Amino acid sequence: MSPTSTYGSDTVSEIILFVLAIMVILIAAWCIFAFVRAIFFFIFSQGKEEKIKKAWNSIRYMIIGIFLTIILLYLFPRIFRLVWLENYEKYNAKSIFNKAWTILSNVFELKNVIKESQELDMYNSQLYNQPNTPQIIEDYTL
Numbered sequence: 001m002s003p004t005s006t007y008g009s010d011t012v013s014e015i016i017l018f019v020l021a022i023m024v025i026l027i028a029a030w031c032i033f034a035f036v037r038a039i040f041f042f043i044f045s046q047g048k049e050e051k052i053k054k055a056w057n058s059i060r061y062m063i064i065g066i067f068l069t070i071i072l073l074y075l076f077p078r079i080f081r082l083v084w085l086e087n088y089e090k091y092n093a094k095s096i097f098n099k100a101w102t103i104l105s106n107v108f109e110l111k112n113v114i115k116e117s118q119e120l121d122m123y124n125s126q127l128y129n130q131p132n133t134p135q136i137i138e139d140y141t142l
Contacts, residue, residue, distance in 0.1 A: 012086065013085075013086060013090055013091075016080075016091065017090065017091065017095060018099060020072065020076060020096045021096050021097075021099035021100035021102075021103055022100075022103065024069060024072065024097070025100050025103065025104065027068050027072070028065075028069065030061070030065050031062045031065035031066060031069075034058045034059070034061040034062040034065065035062050037055075037058045038055045038056075038058035041054050041055030041058060042055045076091060077089075077091045077092055
């Protein structure tokens with residue numbers, strides 16, 4: 001008996017799949033950051049040994065991240081099957097990547113909603129749409 005929310009059913013399997021997808025997204029982002037960091041360290045090292053060592057360490061971190069992702073995708077479904085978790089067959093790599101894609105697309109869709117809202121406010125709001133016309137003051141003589 002799981003409660004439902006406005007976003008859909010909050011079952012245990014959906015929560016676990018969500019957590020696994022978030023872990024894959026974070027590890028992938030970490031790998032990309034480590035790779036870009038290594039590139040910058042190599043480019044701007046000017047032959048200094050300590051900066052080159054930092055670049056190689058970044059590449060090591062990236063490789064560790066890739067191995068963590070592989071372990072996550074391979075090991076967790078088997079652990080769930082061994083502990084007889086409900087719907088353990090649902091936690092395969094394809095399902096995890098599909099859920100990660102859904103999360104990322106929702107994040108970017110939210111960004112678009114915020115941007116569209118700001119553009120509408122810019123053109124329709126009283127804050128941004130101040131009339132520049134002078135007020136006409138009529139001279140009444142009695």
